[in-house]
Amino acid sequence: MITDFRLPDLGEGLPEAEIVQWHVAQGDQVTLNQTIAEVETAKAIVELPSPFAGTVAALRHDAGDVVAVGEVLISFDVAGAEAPAPEEDDVPAPAETREPNLVGYGAEPRAAGRPKRRVRGASAGGSADDAVREAAPHDAIVAAPPEREMRERPRSTPPVRKLAKDLGVELALVEASGASGIITREDVEAYAGRTATAPTVPVGIDRPSDRSATEREERIPIRGVRKHTADAMVRSAFTAPHASTFLTLDVTASVRLVEGLRADRRYADHRVGILAVAAKAVCVALRRTPDLNATWDEAAGEIVRRRYVNLGIAAATDRGLVVPSVKDADRMSLLELAGAIGELAATARAGRATPADLSGGTFSITNFGVFGVDAGTPILVPGEAGILGLGAVRRQPWEFEGGIALRDVLTLSLSFDHRLVDGAEAARFLTDVGDILREPGRAMVLA
Structure with missing residues (x-):
């Protein structure tokens, strides 16, 4: 049975959150309360626990997407898994529409149309399709991610992720040396040093004519x-x-x-x-x-x-x-x-x-x-x-x-x-x- 999990209200009254990092991939087996993703609101980075035990059927959004509260975040195949028993005073909803009961969570699904979402990395010169995409319908089949994406997502701290972003390093390609598989600053810097190919310009020499428009300006999405x-x-x-x-x-x-x-x-x-x-x-x-x-x-x-x-x-x-x-x-x-x-x-x-x-x-x-x-x-x-x-x-x-x-x-x-x-x-x-x-x-x- 395919069951959707919607982005819950994290107790802040905020309308949206950005997916910082997935900790699961399509096809992964997950247990109840296992951390499935980290999301960043306007106030904090929050770890989301899995409300079900089962198999990840599809990730409905990518890391970097801004997702509205109430929007489907991930789908699970919970065939053979037992859902938590309802309280005696509760009247259970049909299995297909029942939402998980998480402490401090529990946003009501939105009845209105799904909002558009932004994609990390869209530049000012990008196309409208690159900058804004319609979220997939609830019952849409999401294509399987590439083989590299099927592996477990890398673990790191927010400062290290920011450093990787600033250096243009994709964390999934970095080998971790920290305890319990944590990627450290040294890992990111070492990887950036090995893969750097851009020619160096002597200090003190400014050659603006050699720079493209994107190199002369940086556009940062206003979020978080x-x-x-x-x-x-x-x-x-x-x-x-x-x-x-x-x-x-x-x-x-x-x-x-x-x-x-x-x-x-x-x-x-x-x-x-x-x-x-x-x-x-x-x-x-x-x-x-x-x-x-x-x-x-x-x-x-x-x-x-x-x-x-x-x-x-x-x-x-x-x-x-x-x-x-x-x-x-x-x-x-x-x-x-x-x-x-x-x-x-x-x-x-x-x-x-x-x-x-x-x-x-x-x-x-x-x-x-x-x-x-x-x-x-x-x-x-x-x-x-x-x-x-x-x-x-x-x-x-x-x-x-x-x-x-x-x-x-x-x-x-x-x-x-x-x-x-x-x-x-x-x-x-x-x-x-x-x-x-x-x-x-x-x-x-x-x-």
């Missing part, structure tokens, strides 16, 4: 995180009236606290930094300024004050800027916050942040000081009333106890939604955060 970020920033900039305020202060005491914790063997694994100290200060300061932890509900005509803090931490990744959030950050100690921030940032940079990680934030912090920048005007994450920017910590002359001394100085940049927060409230919040960073012992009194 970049598309989501652009949409969110435009929506934020033209919905919430932004205002910003700044505070430059002496954070020498916080820097010494961080250095002391790092030098103590008992806390060496926690990797406490100035970001974690600022995060703790934000959680404390939000108690006095709850409107900075609120949201503007236009539809209901209400201001919603949150009595919890889900602290967003902006992270620059190979896929673009993402803002995962530490849930209930206000209930954590400094060491717990440092650990949660480090773990979340590492997961985001690896492309493994879950939809739950990337949603539900109430206030955010962006640390552009790691790039050597002193100050900026960050744009609000949609639905949040404030975002705090941390500048670079610089050792410089500063007034101290009636004289001039070398001190560690930092600039804080606060952007806020002026519908929810007045200038006086924003200034009080920034002063509260600054007071804790000047004297981090205050957090022990106020926490």
